[in-house]
Amino acid sequence: MMAWRQRWDRILPHLVIWPPLLVSCAYVLVFSVWTTWVSFTRSTLLPDYSWAGVRNYTAMLASRNWQIAFTNLFIYGACFVVLAMAVGLLLAVLIDQRIRGENLFRTIFLYPIAVSFVVTGTVWGWLFNPSIGVQKLVHDLGWTSFRFDWVIDRNMAIYTIVVAAVWHGSGFAMALFLAGLRSVDADLVKAAQIDGAGAWRIYTRVVLPTIGPIFVAVLVMLLQFAIKTYDLVVALTAGGPGLASTLPALVVYDFMFQRGELGRGAAAAVMLLGSLTVVLIPYAGFRAWQNRRGAARV
């Protein structure tokens, strides 16, 4: 009986670790490798394993779709991350003032993250739509020269995505920042008060530097949100007008499943994966550096 029990105790950790690991390997690694492989082949509608070299990559990099999508990704990524962090931090600092009804506000601001991207995109689509949304409302109030037609404006369409994404993501940033602010030793603030620092200086010089690691964590999470963005655009602008608000993930889908250019689409997907890695590797390096510094301390 005892021996059986011991054997079970030895086996159990393996049972817990291996099946999920194998499943993740199958889904993540195998399909990533397969996609990478396909990206070097002449595949069109169906996989075709004849070698094509880097032709798909050069073709994608030269294509207008990819260039517009990637430029958009830079605009959208930068605006979204900066604004979502700024709004999130502002909300967190305001809520941190021990206001009444804190739980209510926290719930309200955190709620958008519980709404799916498709719903977010659809609702913001209505708001931005000149014939039924905000423009219509203002017109009906009597200000008929008012224009708010970003969603159909080539130069502004990408910013409608930014607005919707910031609305969706800043509550999440707020929650992380608030947790960070709450973890700051209250004595630090008291010490700064006695040292004669005002509220602005207490935050900028004492509190926010203390939660530096939270900034990095929020930055990385928002960036990978940005790079993966797909359904929000589909629901809000469908990449339009024309290609004005398309993003790399939409290009991947477009080439793979609508144009029947599996090789090209796969190449685009691999490049998208590459850009995610560009974000995550510095973060991993930062964590390793932090751990080393932490270890050196002890």
Next chain:
Amino acid sequence: MSALTIRNVSKHYGPLPVLKDINLEIDSGEFTILVGPSGCGKSTLLNIISGLDTASEGMIEIGGRPMNGVAAKDRNIAMVFQSYALYPSMTVRRNMTFGMECRKVPKQQQAEILDRVARLLQIEALLDRKPSQLSGGQRQRVAMGRALVRDPLLFLFDEPLSNLDAKLRVEMRMEIKRLHQRLGSTIVYVTHDQIEAMTLASRIAVMHQGVVQQFADPDTVYNRPANLFVARFMGAPPMNTLAARLEMVDGAVVAVMGQGETAVRLPAPDVAQTWAGREVVLGIRPECITEPTRHFSDAPGTTVTVAAPVEMTEPTGAETIVVLRLGGEQALGRVAPDIRLTMGETARFAVDTRKICLFDPISEGRIA
């Protein structure tokens, strides 16, 4: 000159009273210690002095200036926190100059002050390190340095040694005392450690349940505690408090503990005459019950020898704590370490009767 005056200060959170009508007058250059068990209100009082918290009633004066409505930064105080509260993202140097920077002290002067304080605390070598790279004792020094770069009217210390290990605590305690003697600054220091209070203070305020039980020099607090709470709180081991009955024998007051054969009689102070025939609580410090060869004083009647059964002994090395029975009640004595006592046997002890205190069993205040 009075450096700090606390007048009728009360604090309550909702219906819950934390401080009840506190009155303290602290002179310039004094080292005052607020001591008491946790929850007695001592830290709240310190926060009210610092301006980080506000009193519900009453007023605070620092250096003769009323402080009601004056922000912490304008009170000309410096504070050392229990957690040290060093700014983790700044170097030791920046930690110490941050306050001067906020107060717009010229750079040149900042450097001079930093230099002087760093030398005083011997932390010159640490100036470019971050707090996370310092040991507990070093952090403690930097925290004090941050307070010392200011030349305030009042230094406030909030349990500054309680995060250090026992050995370091004793070292830092001596260092704080030396600093105070050297700088002659006015200090209000909060602790729950009565040994810290005894060793450092020029005056001790013993607090309990939001009330100052006694505010006096360490000697008085120790030898003439104002009430039973102070008697039992100060000293380790604490004062023995035994039920006794006062009797008049040949015109002298005698405290009797126990009944019949085992009764113990000790001469009591004459001022307790009016209490003759009544029940009291007799307080006596463990070091006043010791081996029979000990000679306390040349004055007649100082030393009385009693016989008492020994229940247990605890040798600590420097001395031996004896648990004994005085008239049926348990009491502690302290004897020299070379005295060998057998458990369960009756031994003789010398009692220093000068140090006997008597308390009213109902009001718990000291009678004599």
